[in-house]
Amino acid sequence: MKPEKLAGMANQIAQFFESQPGDQSHAVADHINANWAPTMRDTFLAAADKLDLHPLVKAALPEIRAPQRG
Amino acid sequence: MKDFIIPDGVHGPKLSDMGTPEKSGPPVTLVIDGMDVSVPEGTSVMRAAAEAGITVPKLCATDMLDAYGSCRLCVVEIEGMRGTPASCTTPVREGMVVKTQTDQLTRLRRGVMELYISDHPLDCLTCAANGDCELQDMAGAVGLRDVRYAPGENHVETRAAEGANPLYIPRDDSNPYFFYDPSKCIVCMRCVRACEEVQGTFALTVDGRGFDARISTGTEDFLNSDCVSCGACVQACPTATLQEKTVDEIGVPEHSVVTTCAYCGVGCSFEAQMRGDQLVRMVPWKEGKANRGHSCVKGRFAWGYANHGDRILNPMIRDSITDAWREVSWEEALEFAANGIKRAQAKHGKDSVGVITSSRCTNEETFLVQKLARAVMGTNNTDTCARVCHSPTGYGLKQTFGTSAGTQDFDSVEQVDCAVVIGANPTDGHPVFGSRLRKRLRQGAKLIVVDPRRIDLLETPHMGEGHHLPLRPGTNVAVLTAMAHVIVTEGLFDEAFIRERCDWDEWSDYAEFAADPAHSPEAVEELTGVPAEALRQAARTYAAAPNGAIYYGLGVTEHSQGSTTVIAIANLAMMTGNIGRPGVGVNPLRGQNNVQGSCDMGSFPHELPGYRHVSDDTARHGFEVEWGVTLDPEPGLRIPNMLDAAVAGDFKAIYIQGEDILQSDPDTHHVAAGLAAMECVIVHDLFLNETARYAHVFLPGSTFLEKDGTFTNAERRINPVRKVMAPKAGLADWEATQALANALGAGWSYTHPSEIMDEIARTTPAFAGVTYDLIDQMGSVQWPCNDAHPQGSPVMHEDGFVRGAGRFIRTAYVATEERTGPRFPLLLTTGRILSQYNVGAQTRRTENSVWHAEDRLEIHPHDAETRGIRDGDWVRLASRAGETSLRATITDRVSPGVVYTTFHHPDTQANVVTTDNSDWATNCPEYKVTAVQVGLSNGPSDWQELYTAQTKLTRRVEAAE
């Protein structure tokens, strides 16, 4: 998948959580971990520093799980 | 083996007709022909007699309709009452003593029958209703032996003494499915009343009075009238005046099987009335709890596709999509398909393949397809076309209430005081529900419609208030949050309910959020286009109603903020206490017949059956034990992600059951590119659908008439689907999936779908109590059905939310990326119409096309005028994604700045123009908002012509040797 498209999806998720109370970046990471297939997270993390990301997505990066499988 | 045969099915409902509708009330006891009978207060004497097993002769009464009292055949004698009252219009009283058969009554009834018969053609032996005619039956019942009237003025003969008979009206054959033969009409008014009371269309009237009275559509014929061909009048007609053409052609049926309509999420029950294994007609079943004896044109009449010549009945394969198809045996096709999957997995890893389940197939079939992915292929790459319609419902309701389902049954509508309809068009999309809602509106319930378009429901004659909030597409969240603002700031919320049932802190947070002046109707008026005062009135009306119910459709979910909108709806219901009893609730109107079921059955890549996340160890473990495999705890790919991965070269093979993603998914060009990049595309369907042009294997599917199984409708009702004929292609869909799994080494051995349901019950708590035996006994059952609810659950969240405390979640409006600008100044929104179904693969192959031969673009007169467009002109519809051409209809149903079309015909390719924007939480595509430009054109676009040419090329089939 194109990393730019994943960035768009992540930013949309962040736009929802930015109005929510509580730990927003954690919520963003949670949503991505629960719904994105490992390959998607992999592609996304690999390209993350080159992507145009919402600040909340940036803050969530450390919590987005890299795939644990081979 | 599980077929449920109604013994006297020939006559179907007519034999068990109780004469007048059921009542509820304290019991009243009376004596009829010497027998004590107890019935609820308000019951007619006729119905009381029927309860006691005594059939009083009748013609104008039927239990689907209120009594009318015109034929006087049902007269009885009642002690202490003068004369001979009509039993259908006389309510029971305590201690009444009734006689239904005396010499006087016999004489009177014969006199009535004699009059009817004197103006009736006596061609019974060759009449289409021979053996199924109430007039015939009544002549027998009253012992009519001769008719003393000399031939005179009549409606029967084509000729009179001098020249043509002016009273004779020829048969009207304009409706493709039934005819109207006025010469047989006894003017009992059952049809007129059925059209009003049951259907709510008011298409029929009576012209003239007394002997001159004739039933009329008020127009030249049925086809050109308001009639929507629901069939209610045909069913109500006691004679052959209104009669199905199939009965005329084939003869009266001899047995019947109860089954479920395979079209929409209402899930109507039907009797499939058969002669041998030939289907004669589908008649709505009165015991059906979703439809209560009503139907729409699709389920009632549009089943001809099952025998259509376009159906593919042999498996086919080809090495390349430019080759012609080769017909082969099932074994060869399955081996070819299995090899394609194995090759892809060997070369590109186990996650390079996936499946798509269908919301048109049965629960059992869907369960097997996702099991095939998870347990046999070893990947969670499974998704369903429900993704493209109701996935936000799943997310939104799970977050707020704890489970992903509508809260009510359809009967609940009978107790609604204020119905809020958001982004749905029930009279077209969910017609039988639409009729039930209209009935309630005629009784005085209030109506609030939140939709860019003025839908038909608003034109319904009704007693109560009607509000229309014509919002700009894409601003649902802003409108609903503004309603919450009104309810919060004006103190209209139900504090007691919130305190008892919801989390108070979350409520306080939400109340503070909603109360922000930025969310007031005045502040968002310019954005949403909804006048602030109208919005305030609507919010007050909903909050004040004793029972307020929200019904919503794809206009809510198919947006970039679809999930947020569902949350906003749940918030509104909770803050007004409209949850947990009949007459209230949050009700998603599901598009296709088994959208609910396909979601329940674990079609989504991140959820096992029963909405349990794949990372949930307990849930996964249950399936691992049952299936003897290890399951992947990571979510798989969704449809759009599968296509993206295919374009990127990581996804190579797919098995698609009963789904046409090339036509139904947005951004056709992207879908085509994804499919073209795969090495093995397996399509399992009735027809060579649009997706099949990219397929390498075609497995022929079976219709709902050819298999056993269950569908789950929008009210969580598990309805039986029963086989009435053998699968025309040899295998029912569940058998084909099993054979494919076995070709991949699965070793499955199901012999009947009931065994699959048993497996579902063993593994999925909400279905723990469901068995085919229970469904046979109860007719249908609503999940959750388990030890706590052994008979199922009509209303959910009765004593508390499934998740515990109801959860309020903030709903901030985020504008869609799809914005209008100078190049694309209009907003396109899409929908469906009554006579066609989804991508139309079935309905287009029936006579329903007489009502909708093409997709049209609705445009406001103002927007049309500035572009020089006249009604019927070909116009070009262009967006950032692509362009197509279709013809324009000019109407003020849409607001200026908004255009609307349907997507039933492949030639229109409306999805060429929709973009790949999607819901933030679920990636449900944003069909409902696309910025477009419209201009005159001289015909189909280049893409459409290219597409048509390609269709020919990719559909070639080589003759089998």
Ligand code: SF4
């Ligand atoms: S088919 Fe339905 S809509 Fe048409 S006249 Fe009969 S009852 Fe009315």
Ligand code: SF4
């Ligand atoms: S068409 Fe049938 S239902 Fe209607 S008035 Fe005539 S006989 Fe009765």
Ligand code: SF4
């Ligand atoms: S299409 Fe829907 S409303 Fe019409 S008969 Fe079928 S289930 Fe009922």
Ligand code: FES
């Ligand atoms: S059935 Fe009672 S008057 Fe016709």
